[in-house]
Amino acid sequence: MAIPDAFRRNFSTLLRAAESGDLALVECVDVETGEPRYVICAVGRQNGDYVLTPFGHLHDGNPFEAYRPPTGSVLH
Numbered sequence: 001m002a003i004p005d006a007f008r009r010n011f012s013t014l015l016r017a018a019e020s021g022d023l024a025l026v027e028c029v030d031v032e033t034g035e036p037r038y039v040i041c042a043v044g045r046q047n048g049d050y051v052l053t054p055f056g057h058l059h060d061g062n063p064f065e066a067y068r069p070p071t072g073s074v075l076h
Contacts, residue, residue, distance in 0.1 A: 017042035
């Protein structure tokens with residue numbers, strides 16, 4: 001299964017933000033549940049304001065129990 005190009009581009013953007021120190025962990029609220037989510041965001045500037053671009057949230061619980069790696073791979 002190939003990773004879609006849009007996800008590859010987003011990952012490249014995330015890497016650039018990390019390299020330049022433009023990442024933040026932001027406490028947000030899940031729209032559907034109202035529960036807090038801790039979201040990894042790239043931080044930019046536009047017209048003097050900060051702009052946060054969310055990339056994903058940190059998993060609650062044990063992520064090793066929530067995700068199955070591709071066949072033949074091991075998550076550490």
